[in-house]
Amino acid sequence: MDLHLDHISHNYDGTAVLSDIHLDIPKGQIVCIIGPSGCGKSTLLRFIGGLEKPTEGQVLQVGNPPEDSLNPLTYIFQDFALLPWRTVSGNVSLVLEDHGIKGNAADAIIKDVLARTKLSDFADALPKQLSGGMKQRVAIARALAVRPACLLMDEPLSALDSQTRELLMDDLVDLWVRENYTAVYVTHNLNEAVRLGHKVVVLSRRPGKIREIVEIDIPLQDRQAHEHLLSEKQAHLWELMREEAMAADQELAHV
Amino acid sequence: MSDNSLTRSETTATQPVPYRGGGFSPKRARWVAPVVFVILITIWEGGARLGWISPIILPAPSEALNALIDLYNSGDLIRHLSASLQRLVGGWFFGTLLGVAFGVAAGLFTLARAGIVPLVAAIFPIPKIALLPLFIIWFGIGEESKIATILFGTFFPTVIAVYGGVDNVDRGLIRMGQSFNLSWWSIVRKIILPGALPAMLSGFRISASIAIILLVAAEMIGAEYGIGAYILLAGNLMAMDQLVAGVTILSLMGLTVSWIIGRLEKILLRWRV
Numbered sequence: 415m416d417l418h419l420d421h422i423s424h425n426y427d428g429t430a431v432l433s434d435i436h437l438d439i440p441k442g443q444i445v446c447i448i449g450p451s452g453c454g455k456s457t458l459l460r461f462i463g464g465l466e467k468p469t470e471g472q473v474l475q476v477g478n479p480p481e482d483s484l485n486p487l488t489y490i491f492q493d494f495a496l497l498p499w500r501t502v503s504g505n506v507s508l509v510l511e512d513h514g515i516k517g518n519a520a521d522a523i524i525k526d527v528l529a530r531t532k533l534s535d536f537a538d539a540l541p542k543q544l545s546g547g548m549k550q551r552v553a554i555a556r557a558l559a560v561r562p563a564c565l566l567m568d569e570p571l572s573a574l575d576s577q578t579r580e581l582l583m584d585d586l587v588d589l590w591v592r593e594n595y596t597a598v599y600v601t602h603n604l605n606e607a608v609r610l611g612h613k614v615v616v617l618s619r620r621p622g623k624i625r626e627i628v629e630i631d632i633p634l635q636d637r638q639a640h641e642h643l644l645s646e647k648q649a650h651l652w653e654l655m656r657e658e659a660m661a662a663d664q665e666l667a668h669v
Numbered sequence: 670m671s672d673n674s675l676t677r678s679e680t681t682a683t684q685p686v687p688y689r690g691g692g693f694s695p696k697r698a699r700w701v702a703p704v705v706f707v708i709l710i711t712i713w714e715g716g717a718r719l720g721w722i723s724p725i726i727l728p729a730p731s732e733a734l735n736a737l738i739d740l741y742n743s744g745d746l747i748r749h750l751s752a753s754l755q756r757l758v759g760g761w762f763f764g765t766l767l768g769v770a771f772g773v774a775a776g777l778f779t780l781a782r783a784g785i786v787p788l789v790a791a792i793f794p795i796p797k798i799a800l801l802p803l804f805i806i807w808f809g810i811g812e813e814s815k816i817a818t819i820l821f822g823t824f825f826p827t828v829i830a831v832y833g834g835v836d837n838v839d840r841g842l843i844r845m846g847q848s849f850n851l852s853w854w855s856i857v858r859k860i861i862l863p864g865a866l867p868a869m870l871s872g873f874r875i876s877a878s879i880a881i882i883l884l885v886a887a888e889m890i891g892a893e894y895g896i897g898a899y900i901l902l903a904g905n906l907m908a909m910d911q912l913v914a915g916v917t918i919l920s921l922m923g924l925t926v927s928w929i930i931g932r933l934e935k936i937l938l939r940w941r942v
Contacts, residue, residue: 465847485848485849489845491844491845495839497842497859497860497863499863499940510848511855512849512851512852522785540939541940556849560849570826
């Protein structure tokens, strides 16, 4: 299943937030969206998953999601969005219960996704006992449990410290190498974008327009070996963003 | 920078940086409360025995204790207490049940909120005891009017606490539920209600205290049995020892309720940071 963003524009209380976003998200690729703060990148992600409606344009699913996918468009949130009153396995089972998956069938899925995110020993822990990185791994496990066709990640590493971020980035790369998932990855961190993105979409400041789409054709698993090429890409992205970020910083908030 | 700046010259005063942190974090000290309690009772008892406190103004704690024992031996304690507890539990339970239902509705639905919230704001400040005569006309002088007073008194604070609690549930969690295609009912049951539970429990604490206040007031207006009736009678007979005994029972009731809710919070809100 591919996704196609068809000329999306959005106004919020008369302020243009996004303007004419036209973009393809092909199967098996990670598309990173970067842009200065307030450019509407998170809003765009909410459109893609159907949590909000754009004023103009639409998001199209091209082709059917795989039969076994319980929730084709699945989010991973910046603040993890775990239920604090449920254990790790309870949080995963939450998203299975509504599909009628209970008992042994649920246990098997939970066991599998916790193993894949290296959380097997923490199945009975409460979120308050976990570190930020582990919480986000629980959120990733929960997302994997519904076998998504496309993962929608909203700054998933922004709430973590830089060491944890490195580790989790490696996890995401490993996971992609194994499973070739499709993802839209919103971030303001250029390093994450060049490490994870097959395609990096640079948005301008508000109203967000696509400034440039940078393709990075080094395989994800080889990227750390090409430090030099990556930092070139990153520098290029920064050149694109610098002015936008500066201008965005000077703007008054319209709240 | 001259070389001198690195060595301590005799003319430059050297002292440790003054400590300015600390404080503002009271700790638990379990022994303080019993000690304060014992000291107060001792002063009171001593004052009464030495004749500093007239028994007409305030009886000695030992006399109040005797009154309590007499009350127990006569069998009236059980009668008063069970009458009071039935009213209290019945009124509080149904008031809370309705309050939770209306509070959740006001938290979830636009129409319910627009209808309920102004009504609650208008009726909540009325002292419910002022409505007791009305309830007596409606429901008679028996148990119903007393239970109705308590029910009414606990209903409104519960509505306010519950809909505030529902409002304060993290929108991010609700959005997460929607993003995983959870049904509306699942979101309410698994995300909103548990999320509003802390606010509900602190609402219960308040409504339980209000219920005890209204219980006594209602029993003072017309009841044969009940702690309120017992206190009123003691007051009329100038039996200060019985009055203090009755008030002590009320205090113990309040403490018990608060202890029960405290236990519930410990058990149900273990997940809280």
